[in-house]
Amino acid sequence: MREIGARQILVYMGHLYKDLKKKDKADYFSFVDPGNIPTCPIGTDGRDLSQHIADQLDAVCRDSICLIPYNTGYHWILTIVNEDKNMIYLLDSTSNRNRDDTWKTIVTNAVKMYNASKGISKGPGFKILTVCIVLIYEYMNW
Incomplete structure (x- = not known):
């Protein structure tokens, strides 16, 4: 098996966006380019990466769902x-119980930064789901 790269993920995101647009639901979703998210956190504590994600959230309209693909290495x-x-959902097709919590911390901090810029003091909830991405697409393919 060969590793799936960011280009393949972008093609899939483009296909998903096209389907959402046909169903007049594209305005409810936003996407973060996986090429802009390194596999290793930027900065000593990931603050730069958290700020980048917060900026991405700020660029989309409120009441939307933001999809952020992330490569943990392989x-x-x-x-x-x-x-x-x-709420933040982490969808992982493997039930990796030894998962590094760095990504969770980076995304949680990003949402906290975003919320603070909007005057929201409540921190986000977080759920880890072990699920196949194809099932998510089928669910969204309403």
């Missing part, structure tokens, strides 16, 4: 930020 996970519910 494995892709999907992070979904539901701004309306102030």
Whole structure:
């Protein structure tokens, strides 16, 4: 098996966006380019990467769902930020219980930064889901 690269993820995101646009639901979703997110956190504590993600959230309209693909090294996970519910979902097809919490911390801090810029003091909730990405696409393919 060969590793899936950021280009393949971008093609998939483009296909998903096209389907959402056909169904007039594209305005409810935003996407973060996986090429802009390094596999290793920028800065000593990941603050730069958290700020980058907060800026991405700020660039989209409120009440949307932001999809953030992230490569942990040799494995892709999907992070979904539901701004309306102030909730972060981490979708991972492997039930890796030894997962590094660095990514969780970076994304949580990003949402906290975003919330603070909007005057929201409540921190986001966080759920880790072990699920196949194809099932998510089928679910969204309403």
